[in-house]
Amino acid sequence: MSTGGMVINGSQNTEVKKMVTEDDDLDSGESKRGGLCCFCCCDYRRAVIIMAILSIIFGIIGLATYTYQASGVINAIDVINDDGDGKRLADAFDEYNRVTLVLFIISLITSLSALAGAIIYNKFMVAVHVVWLIINFIIYAININKITNILSDVLTQDNSFVDNSFEDNSFDVFGSVSFDAARKVFRLRAILNQVFGALFTILWVYPAVKFCLELHSGVMSTKTYPREKASCCCV
Numbered sequence: 001m002s003t004g005g006m007v008i009n010g011s012q013n014t015e016v017k018k019m020v021t022e023d024d025d026l027d028s029g030e031s032k033r034g035g036l037c038c039f040c041c042c043d044y045r046r047a048v049i050i051m052a053i054l055s056i057i058f059g060i061i062g063l064a065t066y067t068y069q070a071s072g073v074i075n076a077i078d079v080i081n082d083d084g085d086g087k088r089l090a091d092a093f094d095e096y097n098r099v100t101l102v103l104f105i106i107s108l109i110t111s112l113s114a115l116a117g118a119i120i121y122n123k124f125m126v127a128v129h130v131v132w133l134i135i136n137f138i139i140y141a142i143n144i145n146k147i148t149n150i151l152s153d154v155l156t157q158d159n160s161f162v163d164n165s166f167e168d169n170s171f172d173v174f175g176s177v178s179f180d181a182a183r184k185v186f187r188l189r190a191i192l193n194q195v196f197g198a199l200f201t202i203l204w205v206y207p208a209v210k211f212c213l214e215l216h217s218g219v220m221s222t223k224t225y226p227r228e229k230a231s232c233c234c235v
Contacts, residue, residue, distance in 0.1 A: 044211035052115035059108035123215040
């Protein structure tokens with residue numbers, strides 16, 4: 001039996017109800033179902049876009065300056081007389097710079113992927129960057145610890161490998177401080193870099209993961225974004 005083209009006890013009635021439900025999602029006046037980044041900032045799609053843009057900017061800056069990141073320490077090579085220690089330290093910094101370059105390039109590519117994924121509502125493109133951020137931090141931590149250990153080992157050896165033109169252990173390689181102080185300063189810097197690196201990784205992963213979850217659940221989509229969009233500072 002049909003009334004006005006609608007099957008009362010058939011599948012067509014169910015389809016109509018489903019269409020009505022989907023149309024309701026398009027109502028931007030409906031209450032927001034998704035969350036806010038940091039509970040007060042903006043919707044997760046907007047947060048991912050902002051973070052991706054910042055990552056791209058920092059990535060470009062990093063590519064342009066990565067060879068100078070250890071410039072305060074590399075001068076130590078020039079005052080090391082021992083060919084073995086000097087070559088060991090030089091090789092360590094060369095490897096550090098090569099790994100850093102690769103990390104910057106891949107991070108830049110995955111940041112572009114995350115930006116595109118947020119724009120077109122593709123959770124997989126965003127997830128690729130999330131996974132890479134975790135891998136990137138692990139590789140960075142291993143890399144910085146490796147070179148720190150090598151530098152620490154070289155600087156704690158007998159001072160006979162130091163150029164004889166320096167009469168004491170307070171030459172101006174690390175800002176007029178001793179080798180021992182330089183070793184401690186560099187190790188502290190390495191620890192702080194890892195701590196802040198972990199914090200920034202978590203800061204980026206958090207909105208990206210939440211955005212992917214909202215896309216997966218259907219809360220966030222092209223149709224529902226008029227309802228989900230939110231910002232504390234702009235339209």
